[in-house]
Amino acid sequence: MASASRYGEMNRLFNRCGQSGVLLPKVSLGMWHNFGAEDPYERSRAITHYAFDHGITHFDLANNYGPPAGSAEETMGRLMEQDFAPYRDELFISTKAGYLMWDGPYGEWGSRKYLTASLDQSLRRMKLDYVDLFYSHRYDPDTPIEETLQTLVDFVRQGKALYVGISNWPLEPLKAATRYLHERGVPLLIYQGRLNMIDRKPMDEGILAFCRQEGIGFIAYSPLAQGLLTDRYLDGIPSDSRMAKEHFLKSERRTPELLRMLHDLQQEGQAHGRTIAQEALAWILAQEGVTSVLVGVSSVEQLKNNLAVI
């Protein structure tokens, strides 16, 4: 049973996604790490419950999240069956395809063949009839964009996705995609890009400004730079941290320059009564055109800390 007070003040919790009818929570939950088959299910369950009980309606997935690939969607499917089915209409669930998912020529990139098979697999794993949002996960320079985009349009026409999004595409193809989708009555809902205090590429390359002008929402992924912009690495590399795995986050990122930045952020945060993570999230949410920050967490405590930014 979800908390009866989960929505509190709607204006505080939600932002309108571009010029669409959709409201998204200012803090959304991403399942790239910490929700796979190798992670404790009860922890995943506790995190998603805490999220939903505090008004986080948006869970973000992709075909390849895990590890192993696909298992985060399976976790979502188990959660749907056990807990969230009665709340399906209160949830906004996204998935994506673009990166390597299976062997052979049809297991990645942007063909109709790959995207269609992938979304069908995602729906089965998540035990859903439809996703709220389907993204092209990356730009495919070798597939005509009309093929990729028409597949997204068709997903909406088929009722497999309610909205479409684009992630990690460069600006020029993004502009072409916006036109193509608009002309077919399936407007681009949202762009998902990496934006944080260290990596400002979507701002530097004009992507955020373009989304703002066109009424497209923008959701910032890795808003804490995978944990770099928190107190996690202030005093070393904890053995249970993402950096300790030396895979997606290498220890060479813990530089003297980063530590100086963290100490400055810590001091600024003390002035505002905020943690480093909250400072980093507040900075993104203050950028005009940002709809939501998409955090990853490995504990309920971290999520609680991050949610305090709103």
Ligand SMILES: NC(=O)c1ccc[n+]([C@@H]2O[C@H](COP(=O)([O-])OP(=O)(O)OC[C@H]3O[C@@H](n4cnc5c(N)ncnc54)[C@H](OP(=O)(O)O)[C@@H]3O)[C@@H](O)[C@H]2O)c1
């Ligand atoms: N579209 C794309 O290509 C793309 C790419 C990457 C991510 N994403 C999406 O964005 C989501 C978030 O990405 P991310 O996991 O890199 O996000 P992030 O929020 O930048 O980093 C998450 C990590 O930071 C640490 N952390 C979070 N809150 C903390 C706190 N309050 N105090 C201390 N440490 C804290 C945790 O590290 P530990 O695990 O070490 O505790 C956590 O796993 C993903 O789940 C996915 O949905 C999309």
